[in-house]
Amino acid sequence: MGYADVNGLRLWYEVHGNGRPLVLLHGGYGAVEMFAPVLPALTARRQVIAVDLQGHGRTADVDRPLRYESLADDVAALLRHLDLPEADVLGYSLGGGVALRTAIQHPGLVRRLVLVSTPCRRQGWYPEVLAAMAAQDERVGEQMRGTPPHELYARIAPRPEDWPRLWARTGELLRREYDWSAEVAALATPTLLVYADADAIPVTHMAHFYGLLGGGHRDAGWDGTDRPASRLAVLPGLTHYDIVASPALPAAVLPFLTHEVRAPQ
Template structure:
């Protein structure tokens, strides 16, 4: 358990296990602790580094807005602070977007990428999810106190009274439009996309995202020669809200991380 001062942020992180480094990035209003259910399966193969992003978990807020791009800058700065190169990065929901931006912005730093339950374009979320994001602001922060995420925040945050600030900043981030399709299509890092079959991300977008990475364009052939470098996993019986707790997530991720990577193309 430690802090690193990077980009003006006092960034909390933990390291578990040994081996090649795998960085885990949590979802919105969460922290690295949300990966606890799958941590044993991952640490059996990797040195796992969990990170609490700006204003989340044990990392205090700073005077700047939340942006996917600057959060990715923080992750890259932490990796360099730790003296690491060629890390694997797995992110869930908000963390998935940050993981994706890290791979885009720092292509030489990420050797494998796993994006869990996150789109590469804002309208990849279902309309009702976007409508919920639109309500996130200071006026609705108190109403979110009943959510399990608030209890966790109140327990670990350096300043629990800053919950309305996080809720408001996160709402501002989630209402911002983005489309990273062109940058995704240019990625060369081996990538695994993981979704629940009842996710908050539209099923059609899952396939579109996979297609941008080179997947789903042809038959792999009887010997798998034409199998794409990218991977797509849709886990049955899960939702956006419980996929990160499921053993099925680790079962999908570990083979991708431990098998030799195929070159893109």
């Protein structure tokens, strides 16, 4: 574990386990510790590279706006720094947006993509979630002092006083409109979409996203010949906020990372 100097940023990463590399990208206001409950299951089968994104966890902020696109370039630069020609990438929530942009912008580096509780356009969130995102600023960050995410940040961040700044900059990111539907439809990377059945994203958007990836258009056939390369998992009894800690997550992810993808007919 340590820092990689990439794109003017000292990016914190940790490596756990052995095998084919799997990059983990945390959600907003989080850090690599967000994956602690599922890390043992993942590292039993894979080499896990967990990253603290710009301004989060142990990675100090720099004079650069938070953008999904630049965060994705950081992930790609880290893979090149580690001399990895390709890796599987799993992102959760905000980290899912970064993972998706990594696959879009650097398709040769991403072997398989896992997006957990992630929409492909900003309007894919429920309206009340969008309203909460729009309200995130320094004032809300101050109100979040004493919560578990703040306690973790205060313990590990190079500049704990940047906590309100992180909320302001993340809020500015979350208020920006985006729609990556056309780029998703052109994506060749086999992708697994994972959602909770009570997620912050409507089931209708889950189906739309899966459809863009080639899923849900036809029966797979008795032998699975017409199965799409991408997959969809909706995990029962979970929400957007606890899915990342559930043992159901690695149980859904690991088979996808190892199954053979059929060539298009």
